Amino acid sequence: MPEREPLRRFAHPRYWPTWVGVGLLRLLALLPRPLAAPLGSALGSLLYALHRPRRRVVRTNLARCFPELDARSRERLVRRHFRAFGRSAIDVGRAWWSGPTRLRRLVRLRDRHHLDAALRAGRNVILLAPHFLGLEIGGVRLSLESPLVSVFHHPKNRLLRELMWRGRTRFGLDLTEYKRSFMPLVRAVKAGTPLYYLPDQDAGRRHAVFAPFFGIPAATFTALSRLARMTDAVVIPCVTYERRWPGGYETVFFPPLAGFPGTDEAGDAGRMNAEIERAVRLRPEQYFWLHKRFKTRPAGEPPFYPAD
Numbered sequence: 001m002p003e004r005e006p007l008r009r010f011a012h013p014r015y016w017p018t019w020v021g022v023g024l025l026r027l028l029a030l031l032p033r034p035l036a037a038p039l040g041s042a043l044g045s046l047l048y049a050l051h052r053p054r055r056r057v058v059r060t061n062l063a064r065c066f067p068e069l070d071a072r073s074r075e076r077l078v079r080r081h082f083r084a085f086g087r088s089a090i091d092v093g094r095a096w097w098s099g100p101t102r103l104r105r106l107v108r109l110r111d112r113h114h115l116d117a118a119l120r121a122g123r124n125v126i127l128l129a130p131h132f133l134g135l136e137i138g139g140v141r142l143s144l145e146s147p148l149v150s151v152f153h154h155p156k157n158r159l160l161r162e163l164m165w166r167g168r169t170r171f172g173l174d175l176t177e178y179k180r181s182f183m184p185l186v187r188a189v190k191a192g193t194p195l196y197y198l199p200d201q202d203a204g205r206r207h208a209v210f211a212p213f214f215g216i217p218a219a220t221f222t223a224l225s226r227l228a229r230m231t232d233a234v235v236i237p238c239v240t241y242e243r244r245w246p247g248g249y250e251t252v253f254f255p256p257l258a259g260f261p262g263t264d265e266a267g268d269a270g271r272m273n274a275e276i277e278r279a280v281r282l283r284p285e286q287y288f289w290l291h292k293r294f295k296t297r298p299a300g301e302p303p304f305y306p307a308d
Contacts, residue, residue, distance in 0.1 A: 004166070010159040018159045029093030033106070033248060037087050044086025048079060058082070058289045060305055065214035066284070080285040084242060088133035091249075095137035096167025100144050106248040107134075107141035107240065114236055114253040115194075119146075124233035125194040128224065128257075129240075130276045131201065131288040136168075138240025138251045139196050143173035149188045150196040153178045182227065189231040196238075199224050200276055202295045210298050211269035214277055219296035225261035225268035235260050239279045241286055254279070 010019075028036050048055055058081055062074050069077070094106060118125050127142075129135060142148060152168070152175050154161040169175060173196070176184055189195050203219040210217040228235050237254040257275065261268045280287045294304040 005158070005162050007159075007162070010162070015157075015159045018157060022160075022163055025090070025093040026097060028090050029097050033091075033094075036090050040087030040090040041083040042086065043089065044082040044084065045079070047086065048082035054290050055082075057292055057305060061289045061293065062284075064216060064294070064304075077285055081287075081289050084133055084285050085290065087242065088136070091134075092136050095140045096163070100171070103137075103141050103144060107137055108243075108248070108250045109141075109145075109253070110250050111253045114255055115238075118234050118236065118256060119194075124189050124192065124231045126189065126224070126228055126231070126233045126235045127194055127196050127238040128235050128272065128275065129196050129198055129238045130279065131198060131291065132239055132241065132279075132283075133286050133288060134240030134242055134249045134251075135198065135288075137249055138238075139173060140168060140171065141240075141249075141251060142196065142238075143171040145172075147172040147174065147193050148196045149174045149176065149185055149193050151176050151178045151185065151198065182223070186227065186230050189227070189233055195227070195231075195233070197224065197227070199272060200293070201291060202293055204296050208296075209266045209269050211266060211273050213273040213293070216294055217298055217301075218273065218294055220269040220273060222265040222269050224272055225265050228261045237275050237279060241283050 028039065031039075055078070058078050059074070062069075062077055062081075066074060066077070094102070098106065115125065115127075127148075129139070132138075139148070139150060150173060152164075154164060154177065165175065174188070174193075185195055199221050200213075203221045205219065207223070208219045208221055211220040212218070213220070224235065227233070235257045237257070238251060239254070240249050240251045242248075243250055254275070257271070260271065262271070292305055297304055
C-alpha cells in the first residue's frame with residue numbers, strides 16, 4: 001500500500017476544479033437518497049444529451065448485445081442506462097463518506113449464505129464482481145463485513161487518486177495497483193482474505209483470449225482461472241444492483257462456480273463471460289455500457305464502434 005499524501009499538498013490552482021467537483025459530491029452525499037436520486041437521474045439525462053460519443057458507444061453495445069429488441073425499446077434502455085449512471089455517480093460520495101450504519105441501511109446483502117458457507121468450510125474465496133454501476137458502493141459495503149483485497153486502476157489526477165484511496169480503504173478493503181504483481185493478492189487470498197475481482201473490461205491483446213460475450217468475441221482476461229488455481233479458491237459471482245428507485249442497492253451473491261477452473265483458460269474465460277451475461281440480463285440497464293467492451297477485435301475484423 002503506497003504512502004498516503006497529505007491533502008495540503010494539493011493546494012495548487014490546477015487542483016481547484018477537482019476540489020470543487022469533490023466538494024459538490026460531498027454535499028450531495030449528505031442529502032437523503034430520495035432527494036439525491038432525481039438529481040442523479042437528471043445528471044444522467046444531461047450526459048445523454050451532451051455527450052454524443054458515449055451515447056453512440058452505448059447504442060452500439062446495446063444494438064449488438066440485444067438484437068432481439070426493436071429500436072424504440074433499445075433507445076428506452078439507453079436512456080435508462082444514462083439515468084442509472086447519473087444516480088450511481090452521485091452515490092460514489094455515499095460510498096466514500098457514509099458511516100457504517102448508513103452504508104448497511106443503503107446496501108443490503110442478498111443470498112449471503114453462498115459466501116458464508118464457503119468461509120465456514122475454510123475455503124479461499126474470489127468474488128467475481130463485474131462492472132455494474134453499483135460496483136463502487138458494493139465493494140465499500142462488503143469491506144464492512146470482513147477484510148477484502150482488490151485491484152484498481154487509479155486516475156492520473158493525484159488528488160482524485162488520493163481521495164479515492166481514502167474513501168475505498170477506510171474500512172477493510174486493501175487495494176493493489178493493477179500494473180503490479182499479482183503475488184500480494186495470491187498471498188492474501190491464501191491467507192483467507194477474499195478477493196473482490198473486477199474482470200470484465202476490454203483486455204487488449206496481451207494476456208487475453210477472445211471469448212464470447214452476448215455472442216460477440218470479446219478480448220477477455222484469463223487471470224481469474226489462474227488466480228483460482230494458484231490460491232485453490234472458490235469463485236462466487238457477486239453483483240451490486242440498484243434496487244427500485246430510490247431504494248438503495250443490494251449486493252447479490254450467486255452460487256459458486258462448480259468445477260472452476262477447468263483445464264482450458266479460454267474455456268474458463270468463456271464461462272466467466274457467460275456468468276456475467278446472465279447477471280446483466282437480470283438488470284440490463286445497470287451494466288457499464290459506456291465502456292468500449294468490444295474495442296479490441298480479432299485480426300481482420302472491422303472496427304466495432306463507429307468513428308465520431
